[in-house]
Amino acid sequence: MSIVANIVALLVMPVVIVGTINRVKARWAGRRGPPVFQLAFDVWRLARKTSVYSKVTTPVFRLGPMVVLVTALASACIVPLAGIASLVSFPFDFVWFAYVWSFGRVALMLGALDTGSSFEGMGASREATFATLLEPVLFLVAGALCLHGGVRDFTGALVGQLDGPSAVVMWGAAIVALVIVIQVEAARMPVDDPTTHLELTMVHEVMILDHSGPELAMLHLGAAIKLFVAVSVTAMLVNPLAGQHTIAAVAAHLGLCVLIAIALGMIESLIARLKLRVVPQYIVVALVAAGVSLLTMLGRGGHA
Amino acid sequence: MVGSGLFLVSIPVLLIGACLAAALRTNTARGIAAVVTQGIAMLLVLVSILPILARGAEVEITWAWPAPIEQIAFRVDALGAFFLVWSLPMTLLGTVYSLGYLQPYFHRGRNGGPHFALLNLTSLSFVMIYSVQNALVFLLGWEIAAVAAWLMVIWDYRNQKIRFAGFNYLVSTHVGLFVLVAAFMLMHSYTGSMDFADFGKYLRTHPPGQGTLFLLLGISFALKSAFFPFHTWLPRAHSAAPAHVSALMSGVIHKAGLFAFVRFTLLAGKPEAWMGWAVLVFGAASAIFGVLYTATQRDLKRMLGYSSTENVGIAAMAFGIGMLGWAWSDPVLATLGLGGGLLHILNHAFFKCSLFYAAGAIYRATHTIDLERLGGLARSLPKTAVFFVLGALAMCALPPFNGFVSEFLVYSGLLSGAAPTTEGDLVLVCAAAVLAFVGAVGAFSTTRAFGLAFLGTPRDPSIHVGDDAPRTMAVPMAVHSIGIIVLGVFPAAALAIVEPVLALFPFDVGGAHPIDLADVLSPVVWACRGLALAFGISLLLARRRRAGARESVTWGCGYTAGTARMQYTGSSFSAQLSSLFRPALPVVTREQLPTEPFPQHASHLSTHHVDAVERRMFEVLGQGEEFVQETSSRIPEQPRFAFAAGLLALVVMALVAIGEVL
Numbered sequence: 001m002s003i004v005a006n007i008v009a010l011l012v013m014p015v016v017i018v019g020t021i022n023r024v025k026a027r028w029a030g031r032r033g034p035p036v037f038q039l040a041f042d043v044w045r046l047a048r049k050t051s052v053y054s055k056v057t058t059p060v061f062r063l064g065p066m067v068v069l070v071t072a073l074a075s076a077c078i079v080p081l082a083g084i085a086s087l088v089s090f091p092f093d094f095v096w097f098a099y100v101w102s103f104g105r106v107a108l109m110l111g112a113l114d115t116g117s118s119f120e121g122m123g124a125s126r127e128a129t130f131a132t133l134l135e136p137v138l139f140l141v142a143g144a145l146c147l148h149g150g151v152r153d154f155t156g157a158l159v160g161q162l163d164g165p166s167a168v169v170m171w172g173a174a175i176v177a178l179v180i181v182i183q184v185e186a187a188r189m190p191v192d193d194p195t196t197h198l199e200l201t202m203v204h205e206v207m208i209l210d211h212s213g214p215e216l217a218m219l220h221l222g223a224a225i226k227l228f229v230a231v232s233v234t235a236m237l238v239n240p241l242a243g244q245h246t247i248a249a250v251a252a253h254l255g256l257c258v259l260i261a262i263a264l265g266m267i268e269s270l271i272a273r274l275k276l277r278v279v280p281q282y283i284v285v286a287l288v289a290a291g292v293s294l295l296t297m298l299g300r301g302g303h304a
Numbered sequence: 305m306v307g308s309g310l311f312l313v314s315i316p317v318l319l320i321g322a323c324l325a326a327a328l329r330t331n332t333a334r335g336i337a338a339v340v341t342q343g344i345a346m347l348l349v350l351v352s353i354l355p356i357l358a359r360g361a362e363v364e365i366t367w368a369w370p371a372p373i374e375q376i377a378f379r380v381d382a383l384g385a386f387f388l389v390w391s392l393p394m395t396l397l398g399t400v401y402s403l404g405y406l407q408p409y410f411h412r413g414r415n416g417g418p419h420f421a422l423l424n425l426t427s428l429s430f431v432m433i434y435s436v437q438n439a440l441v442f443l444l445g446w447e448i449a450a451v452a453a454w455l456m457v458i459w460d461y462r463n464q465k466i467r468f469a470g471f472n473y474l475v476s477t478h479v480g481l482f483v484l485v486a487a488f489m490l491m492h493s494y495t496g497s498m499d500f501a502d503f504g505k506y507l508r509t510h511p512p513g514q515g516t517l518f519l520l521l522g523i524s525f526a527l528k529s530a531f532f533p534f535h536t537w538l539p540r541a542h543s544a545a546p547a548h549v550s551a552l553m554s555g556v557i558h559k560a561g562l563f564a565f566v567r568f569t570l571l572a573g574k575p576e577a578w579m580g581w582a583v584l585v586f587g588a589a590s591a592i593f594g595v596l597y598t599a600t601q602r603d604l605k606r607m608l609g610y611s612s613t614e615n616v617g618i619a620a621m622a623f624g625i626g627m628l629g630w631a632w633s634d635p636v637l638a639t640l641g642l643g644g645g646l647l648h649i650l651n652h653a654f655f656k657c658s659l660f661y662a663a664g665a666i667y668r669a670t671h672t673i674d675l676e677r678l679g680g681l682a683r684s685l686p687k688t689a690v691f692f693v694l695g696a697l698a699m700c701a702l703p704p705f706n707g708f709v710s711e712f713l714v715y716s717g718l719l720s721g722a723a724p725t726t727e728g729d730l731v732l733v734c735a736a737a738v739l740a741f742v743g744a745v746g747a748f749s750t751t752r753a754f755g756l757a758f759l760g761t762p763r764d765p766s767i768h769v770g771d772d773a774p775r776t777m778a779v780p781m782a783v784h785s786i787g788i789i790v791l792g793v794f795p796a797a798a799l800a801i802v803e804p805v806l807a808l809f810p811f812d813v814g815g816a817h818p819i820d821l822a823d824v825l826s827p828v829v830w831a832c833r834g835l836a837l838a839f840g841i842s843l844l845l846a847r848r849r850r851a852g853a854r855e856s857v858t859w860g861c862g863y864t865a866g867t868a869r870m871q872y873t874g875s876s877f878s879a880q881l882s883s884l885f886r887p888a889l890p891v892v893t894r895e896q897l898p899t900e901p902f903p904q905h906a907s908h909l910s911t912h913h914v915d916a917v918e919r920r921m922f923e924v925l926g927q928g929e930e931f932v933q934e935t936s937s938r939i940p941e942q943p944r945f946a947f948a949a950g951l952l953a954l955v956v957m958a959l960v961a962i963g964e965v966l
Contacts, residue, residue: 050850050852052855053855055855066845066846070842071835074838091716091824092715092828093827095715095828098740099701099743106747106751110751110754114759116679116858117871121760125879125880128751129748129881136740137737138740139719143736147721150721209859210859214850294733297726
């Protein structure tokens with residue numbers, strides 16, 4: 001059941017999450033908003049188009065979107081997408097998770113630099129800079145969760161039990177850190193504004209300015225999968241039924257994913273984006289939160 | 305035993321090759337003499353050491369020698385064999401590469417003989433360092449490697465900067481030598497012997513001596529391997545040397561420092577926990593500072609040089625975990641740490657040599673390695689671009705390439721929660737976060753280096769791009785690139801030579817290995833294979849444009865008069881990161897800004913990222929940059945090869961004299 005549920009969730013949920021966020025934002029703006037499955041229509045339409053390539057580009061440009069999609073899928077295999085278990089799980093699989101994400105990011109940045117556009121270079125530089133601060137957050141959180149549960153794999157770390165006040169602090173801090181990770185990695189507000197029209201202030205959007213047709217479809221899909229994977233990780237932490245092989249656990253997980261998407265949509269509607277030079281400080285908040293969640297281990301007394 | 309005799313035959317073969325290289329009349333003949341003799345020596349050594357790695361047998365030969373050495377014990381155990389088995393072939397590949405790389409110099413009538421002879425001597429020094437058991441002979445090998453590397457660095461000696469770089473290296477490496485001599489003298493005064501086995505016996509029974517020696521040797525080996533803050537010679541030397549010399553220094557020669565560290569850890573027996581922590585923290589500092597400096601360099605080879613500091617730092621972190629595991633009597637942690645460290649040394653040799661070779665191919669084609677002036681090389685140098693990108697991806701430890709596998713072992717050690725106290729566990733998790741930070745900055749730097757040099761459009765129209773790498777240069781790069789991929793998806797091949805080394809360490813209580821590293825890696829390696837397959841398919845699909853695809857200009861955001869100079873440059877790419885880490889990354893800014901509404905003078909602005917440690921060192925010495933100017937003007941232009949030979953003779957005589965006195 002778990003395998004089927006994972007695959008179905010992977011096929012459906014990325015589109016739903018993006019659709020929900022857009023729908024919530026539209027509601028706050030007083031519009032009806034696009035259908036929830038709009039992303040699927042967009043991807044299908046783009047996939048049938050022919051591409052336009054810049055004269056400057058090399059095969060790196062065409063390879064980039066494929067790598068983004070492949071790495072997004074590779075990271076999705078590690079995370080329990082339906083709240084039960086992940087498709088693949090092995091000791092320290094979150095190291096693999098972080099590094100395939102990193103690979104996807106490198107591929108996207110190289111594709112951007114391949115166009116020779118100064119705006120795209122700007123976006124790549126920002127993305128790379130933010131990533132340097134963000135990467136340790138993942139390891140601190142994963143390390144804290146692993147030490148807490150005495151486990152070594154991502155799924156095991158995410159289904160840990162809350163025993164005692166220090167565990168609650170750890171759990172809360174981990175969620176704060178992970179939400180910021182989602183906002184940065186998936187290029188959401190207040191770090192990056194996916195709907196902005198000014199290239200100078202873009203991060204993720206500016207790197208895909210020159211992609212078109214199937215390449216753009218792959219990038220949209222890859223970004224949506226990454227967003228869903230990150231939301232799913234957070235939902236696992238919140239879900240009290242996580243890890244149980246029941247329909248209720250699956251339903252609770254998927255419901256929580258949608259709730260998190262609604263929360264993200266509300267944050268995006270209610271908060272203005274941060275100034276670019278403040279973004280690193282915002283990521284440091286995640287770093288501090290992750291550090292706090294690790295330090296709570298000291299309060300537990302005795303060796304796990 | 306036949307094999308053992310063969311091993312020693314390699315020494316005269318290499319010496320004959322060096323003499324031939326110096327004596328023959330044409331550069332081609334000299335080069336071929338060096339390649340052939342190194343090839344023969346390599347085969348001889350491999351034939352004699354492969355049984356060691358396969359069966360754990362050890363080759364042991366003792367030569368009677370005049371006083372004061374009395375006898376030289378050659379003993380190749382699995383540790384020495386591990387280093388020999390790739391050092392010699394890689395030096396041979398470097399020599400093959402030099403045939404192509406130095407071709408333009410040969411056309412201008414330059415004599416390559418001494419250079420080829422020095423490459424042979426470098427191989428010779430490996431045979432000595434990795435096999436002898438006598439401190440005096442070890443120092444001799446150490447010194448041959450250092451002086452040979454110095455003379456190879458100053459190949460372009462007419463350039464004052466390069467002479468200064470060589471001088472700087474020579475001084476640093478000898479400071480390290482003095483500390484090493486001090487350590488050996490101390491040991492001699494305790495044991496009355498110069499034999500490593502006697503050192504080991506003493507150290508295992510006298511723990512205080514172990515601590516003193518640990519510090520002395522640590523400093524010396526840190527200088528050799530360019531650990532932060534002992535790395536100041538490195539960026540200048542790597543930027544000045546010919547590409548193959550940089551590659552060999554970074555990938556192969558300076559691994560001797562790490563070898564010596566492991567050798568003495570093995571001799572000294574079970575370490576104390578503070579030593580493990582010290583090595584871990586020291587390694588982490590090297591990794592952080594090394595990688596931060598890679599992010600801001602303009603000079604591609606300088607950037608690769610700093611990345612060596614980063615990677616030896618990662619290897620030291622791994623060794624630190626290994627020592628902690630040993631100290632805590634946790635054989636699993638010890639195996640993960642030491643195994644990961646050794647594997648990382650090997651992996652680093654593969655990708656770093658490849659990257660330096662690619663940088664050399666860029667230099668040969670464009671006569672510059674300044675990232676601010678390059679651009680769009682992927683179209684004019686397609687072969688080099690492929691080799692460079694493979695090395696770059698491995699350097700930032702991305703799966704499915706070899707750098708990832710060894711870092712995964714290090715992560716497995718750091719995150720296993722194996723420390724005896726909770727505090728210890730927390731520090732180890734923080735070290736994992738440090739490693740993650742290093743990986744992310746590494747990704748930043750490699751993206752920047754590859755993206756700026758190979759993608760986009762050429763930034764400086766005055767640069768004429770010549771031919772792509774000739775076959776003599778492409779073959780070594782191809783061999784290294786294949787190694788990067790094969791060791792990434794089949795690390796068992798590398799583990800086969802790492803595991804015999806781990807078997808030497810007495811940290812397991814039972815007989816067999818506590819864990820099999822191949823088992824630890826097995827799931828992630830299957831994941832890597834899957835990813836490699838997916839990338840392979842993507843590559844096939846992306847190779848050609850789909851039919852019907854249209855071509856246009858890059859979207860200029862409404863601006864139609866964009867020029868190549870408006871692209872993002874190296875400095876602009878790293879501006880935000882360098883401002884975040886300003887205390888560690890000082891910038892020297894020279895500017896003349898416009899003052900009036902109608903400025904009468906041309907204004908200019910230049911920023912220069914300098915090395916914080918080197919800057920501080922020169923400040924302490926009294927002058928800032930002037931010190932560099934002044935010293936380099938005092939170094940004579942003509943290379944005194946007689947002086948170098950004299951220096952070498954002096955060292956040998958000094959060693960003999962030391963023995964006489966003792």
